[in-house]
Amino acid sequence: MRNTRATQPLFDLAKPGRRATRFPASDVPDVPLSKILPTTAVAATLPELPELAEPDVVRHFTNLSTLNMSVDTHFYPLGSCTMKHNPKRNERLASLPGMLDLHPYQPEETLQGMLALLYELQQMLAEIAGLPAVSLQPAAGAQGEFSSLLMAAAYFRERGERRTKVLAPDSAHGTNPASAAVAGFQAVTVKSTPQGFVDLEDLQAKLDEHTAVFMITNPNTLGMFEPNIKRIAEMVHGVGGLLYLDGANMNAILGICRPGDFGADMMHFNCHKTFSGPHGSGGPGAGPIAVTATLAPYLPAPLVARDGKGYRLDNDRPKSIGRVRSFFGNVGILVRAYCYIRSHGPDGLKRVSEHAVLNANYLLARVKHIFPVPQGDRCMHEFVASAAKLKADKNISAMDIAKRLLDYGFHAPTVYFPPIVREALMIEPTETESKETLDAFAETLFRITEEPADLLHEAPHTTPISRPDEVRAARQPIMVTPVTHESPAPTKKSES
Amino acid sequence: MPFLLNTPEDEQAMLAAIGVASLDELFAMVPGDLRLRRELAIPPALTEIELTAHMGALARANVAAGEKVCFLGGGSYDHFIPAVVDAIAGRAEFYTSYTPYQAEASQGNLQAFFEYQTLISRLTGMEVANASLYDGATAATEAVLMSMSATGRAGHIVTAASVHPEYRQTLSAYLHHLEVEQTTVGTPTGAIAPQDLFDAVRDDTACVLVQHPNFFGCLEEVERLVQIAHDKGAMFIVIADPISLGLLKRPGDYDADIVVAEGQSLGNPMSFGGPYLGIMACRERLVRRMPGRIAGQTVDRRGKRCWVLTLQTREQHIRRDKATSNICTNQGLLALRAMVYLAQLGPHGLREAAELCLRKAHYARERLAAVERLELPFARPTFKEFVVRDRDGQVASLLGELAANDVFAGVPLATWYPELADCFLVAVTEKRTRKEIDALAASLASSNRKVAPAHA
Numbered sequence: 001m002r003n004t005r006a007t008q009p010l011f012d013l014a015k016p017g018r019r020a021t022r023f024p025a026s027d028v029p030d031v032p033l034s035k036i037l038p039t040t041a042v043a044a045t046l047p048e049l050p051e052l053a054e055p056d057v058v059r060h061f062t063n064l065s066t067l068n069m070s071v072d073t074h075f076y077p078l079g080s081c082t083m084k085h086n087p088k089r090n091e092r093l094a095s096l097p098g099m100l101d102l103h104p105y106q107p108e109e110t111l112q113g114m115l116a117l118l119y120e121l122q123q124m125l126a127e128i129a130g131l132p133a134v135s136l137q138p139a140a141g142a143q144g145e146f147s148s149l150l151m152a153a154a155y156f157r158e159r160g161e162r163r164t165k166v167l168a169p170d171s172a173h174g175t176n177p178a179s180a181a182v183a184g185f186q187a188v189t190v191k192s193t194p195q196g197f198v199d200l201e202d203l204q205a206k207l208d209e210h211t212a213v214f215m216i217t218n219p220n221t222l223g224m225f226e227p228n229i230k231r232i233a234e235m236v237h238g239v240g241g242l243l244y245l246d247g248a249n250m251n252a253i254l255g256i257c258r259p260g261d262f263g264a265d266m267m268h269f270n271c272h273k274t275f276s277g278p279h280g281s282g283g284p285g286a287g288p289i290a291v292t293a294t295l296a297p298y299l300p301a302p303l304v305a306r307d308g309k310g311y312r313l314d315n316d317r318p319k320s321i322g323r324v325r326s327f328f329g330n331v332g333i334l335v336r337a338y339c340y341i342r343s344h345g346p347d348g349l350k351r352v353s354e355h356a357v358l359n360a361n362y363l364l365a366r367v368k369h370i371f372p373v374p375q376g377d378r379c380m381h382e383f384v385a386s387a388a389k390l391k392a393d394k395n396i397s398a399m400d401i402a403k404r405l406l407d408y409g410f411h412a413p414t415v416y417f418p419p420i421v422r423e424a425l426m427i428e429p430t431e432t433e434s435k436e437t438l439d440a441f442a443e444t445l446f447r448i449t450e451e452p453a454d455l456l457h458e459a460p461h462t463t464p465i466s467r468p469d470e471v472r473a474a475r476q477p478i479m480v481t482p483v484t485h486e487s488p489a490p491t492k493k494s495e496s
Numbered sequence: 497m498p499f500l501l502n503t504p505e506d507e508q509a510m511l512a513a514i515g516v517a518s519l520d521e522l523f524a525m526v527p528g529d530l531r532l533r534r535e536l537a538i539p540p541a542l543t544e545i546e547l548t549a550h551m552g553a554l555a556r557a558n559v560a561a562g563e564k565v566c567f568l569g570g571g572s573y574d575h576f577i578p579a580v581v582d583a584i585a586g587r588a589e590f591y592t593s594y595t596p597y598q599a600e601a602s603q604g605n606l607q608a609f610f611e612y613q614t615l616i617s618r619l620t621g622m623e624v625a626n627a628s629l630y631d632g633a634t635a636a637t638e639a640v641l642m643s644m645s646a647t648g649r650a651g652h653i654v655t656a657a658s659v660h661p662e663y664r665q666t667l668s669a670y671l672h673h674l675e676v677e678q679t680t681v682g683t684p685t686g687a688i689a690p691q692d693l694f695d696a697v698r699d700d701t702a703c704v705l706v707q708h709p710n711f712f713g714c715l716e717e718v719e720r721l722v723q724i725a726h727d728k729g730a731m732f733i734v735i736a737d738p739i740s741l742g743l744l745k746r747p748g749d750y751d752a753d754i755v756v757a758e759g760q761s762l763g764n765p766m767s768f769g770g771p772y773l774g775i776m777a778c779r780e781r782l783v784r785r786m787p788g789r790i791a792g793q794t795v796d797r798r799g800k801r802c803w804v805l806t807l808q809t810r811e812q813h814i815r816r817d818k819a820t821s822n823i824c825t826n827q828g829l830l831a832l833r834a835m836v837y838l839a840q841l842g843p844h845g846l847r848e849a850a851e852l853c854l855r856k857a858h859y860a861r862e863r864l865a866a867v868e869r870l871e872l873p874f875a876r877p878t879f880k881e882f883v884v885r886d887r888d889g890q891v892a893s894l895l896g897e898l899a900a901n902d903v904f905a906g907v908p909l910a911t912w913y914p915e916l917a918d919c920f921l922v923a924v925t926e927k928r929t930r931k932e933i934d935a936l937a938a939s940l941a942s943s944n945r946k947v948a949p950a951h952a
Contacts, residue, residue: 007607020578022848028933038715042743042744047741052840054840058584067604069601070590072589086591091591093547099558101574102561102767105572111558111768113555113557140823141825142822146822153673173824175813177812227525230530255536258532272825278829279595279828281595281829282594282596282825284829322665323665326770327571327769327772331768333770333771342541357523403600435502464603465798466796467796468599468795468797473792473794473804474792478793479624
């Protein structure tokens with residue numbers, strides 16, 4: 001039933017002479033190009049793009065889309081990525097012309113609705129964080145981390161301190177050490193205890209006057225709330241360092257507790273996770289940061305400010321680290337986050353976290369007999385199960401389970417992360433799944449463990465492809481369609 | 497709650513299965529003294545009807561540039577977006593999917609990334625491209641970081657003053673803590689003088705960063721500039737306008753090492769500056785230093801052609817602090833839009849769009865130059881943007897007067913270039929008509945002068 005012809009590479013589908021978009025004829029006086037542009041600047045040929053008609057384009061991409069799993073079509077328990085339902089209202093409201101067709105340099109008087117929205121979002125995020133100052137500019141969580149580390153550097157520079165180290169637990173997202181390195185710090189790993197918490201002795205041993213920041217994810221990547229968080233904050237502050245909260249897992253604690261209250265000096269939000277921006281195959285996201293009053297002067301600019309005349313962009317921030325991208329930020333995602341928060345209100349946000357945690361604990365309770373969870377029988381919004389015993393007993397790996405789940409119509413959990421759990425299956429159901437779905441998923445997991453190992457090694461069996469050769473892709477990389485004789489050069493432009 | 501599925505009965509059954517009495521008990525691992533003992537102080541929930549009304553009011557408090565006559569540019573442009581782009585990008589299977597970690601469940605996204613990379617590489621004349629970065633500014637910054645690691649020269653870089661000021665600010669923020677020396681070459685004629693670049697580039701310079709067409713809309717003498725950079729072993733990084741590549745020589749054809757661009761022009765709405773996408777393409781020898789996602793072609797266990805994320809050992813989730821960058825997400829949805837746009841326009845469509853921008857901008861330039869109060873400070877050839885000087889030095893009131901009549905006439909340059917405080921930047925896309933351009937010239941000619949002209 002699949003239309004495999006339509007999904008051939010675009011250049012194979014192309015045919016000289018096909019056209020889709022045409023533009024109106026020029027309505028300004030015709031001047032020879034050579035009078036406007038130096039001939040050395042002009043390309044000798046047309047751009048190398050495929051020649052297609054609109055039905056080609058529509059059918060090609062529509063058929064490609066059907067080769068994906070997505071939140072709108074499947075349960076997607078991809079831990080740490082928080083693949084929850086994307087409310088349709090947000091899409092419609094973010095697409096209003098008065099939201100979408102705004103130029104970043106149009107006069108502020110013509111942007112009062114947008115600036116009011118962004119101002120209110122700054123305030124709501126500050127309240128949720130328990131930290132008073134917010135910049136909406138960072139384009140993604142990782143950029144929020146990076147911006148915060150630049151702020152820490154600026155803060156210490158102004159105090160005349162040269163601090164070189166950024167600490168993060170071994171369970172941290174890879175972005176933490178990577179951000180530290182890009183910001184010019186030395187990344188130092190702190191060990192976790194067998195329970196997955198920060199090893200306080202190791203932390204103590206690594207904290208010193210060179211420590212700029214300790215980055216912690218809480219709840220952590222094992223889905224556990226760090227019980228010593230207040231003690232950790234005191235230890236970090238005790239050596240003059242700053243505590244950074246990676247907000248990737250904020251969906252577990254909305255309205256329950258606040259990073260500012262447990263000692264964080266800085267944090268980022270992942271708007272696309274916590275406040276349900278559509279992930280669009282990997283982006284766009286948005287990574288606003290919230291900080292203490294002490295650090296507020298260093299926030300990336302502009303912020304939205306309000307005075308008697310209305311709302312304006314505040315660029316007059318002499319201690320700011322500057323800007324970390326062009327224009328204001330990923331506004332389209334921020335608008336969706338605003339709509340999400342306004343749809344829920346204080347009680348609704350708390351219910352979101354409660355049900356994210358309820359669903360995760362329920363699923364954990366259902367699967368723990370087969371898939372032991374090394375961290376115990378309670379979790380926050382996600383948990384990390386281990387297939388290590390299955391691997392030892394039946395030669396079934398976490399990857400085998402992940403691949404076989406696809407046959408049953410479930411997206412796979414995150415596998416082999418965090419690296420401190422063997423044969424890890426990191427499962428995050430989110431609050432927008434039903435008990436029935438969770439039951440079906442758990443039963444499918446059990447069923448898979450009863451299947452012959454050989455069947456699983458070759459899974460998936462029903463997907464368009466199965467077990468791609470990733471080693472070959474990396475050793476002999478093919479990253480673009482090679483130019484072949486079959487992809488004809490575009491037809492010459494008519495001289496009309 | 498509109499998006500929760502558990503009924504009160506479900507909730508009770510689930511709590512029982514877990515072995516706890518209440519939802520609150522689930523949070524036992526959060527120390528009691530850290531619990532928030534009050535409601536969040538945010539506004540109460542709105543129903544969809546109420547939220548729709550509220551958002552409608554906020555939207556109406558803005559003036560939609562796309563619905564008025566928009567001559568604003570400077571890195572964000574009012575280009576036409578074919579309906580096909582919205583129709584495809586709105587498909588839920590693209591819209592609500594995630595990074596293709598499970599290749600079998602993501603062949604649509606992976607093939608789309610691969611085809612995007614193919615189109616970008618053909619458009620720029622480079623061998624490889626990644627599957628997008630945050631925006632043009634961060635793409636330019638990442639390119640500079642790449643050049644520093646590829647050349648082993650981490651101490652000095654050269655940029656042109658005609659590179660978008662916000663891109664240079666982003667670069668400075670990223671480089672500040674690394675203590676890299678930056679030389680900015682002035683562009684008093686609207687573009688770099690080759691001799692000035694020659695004087696600025698040293699034997700330890702990692703790269704020369706140039707925008708072409710540049711922030712002022714002017715073309716740079718790229719072929720001479722690239723020679724100067726390469727003669728001293730520096731890499732040449734070009735920030736391109738992707739629409740201009742429908743007409744102008746490809747950076748690969750004049751020997752650039754890395755090409756970056758803001759991809760907003762390719763089928764993405766202006767959206768008050770974001771989300772946009774950073775385009776990046778480079779020479780094959782640099783690919784292992786390139787940040788971001790890359791889709792690669794391979795075969796599956798049955799020998800069938802397929803696609804996967806590849807060269808992941810460069811990335812933060814594998815290499816952690818040794819990664820090429822800290823970038824984790826990409827701008828997949830916007831890259832999809834850019835690709836559908838390019839496929840829909842094809843070679844002839846992109847050429848037409850580029851030519852229309854060029855011709856209309858050229859016409860506008862001549863019409864505005866003929867207004868007595870105005871003059872063109874730069875004589876260099878331009879593409880779709882150009883700088884205009886108000887000889888009365890009343891840029892703010894002039895632009896304000898036109899904006900009040902629903903014409904966004906240009907971007908004032910005073911914010912970034914004190915020496916051009918009497919100037920503004922005018923952009924003309926294929927959407928502008930001769931009538932609109934004529935009306936702009938007429939409005940500018942008839943606007944109130946602070947000082948009455950000495951001659952009629």
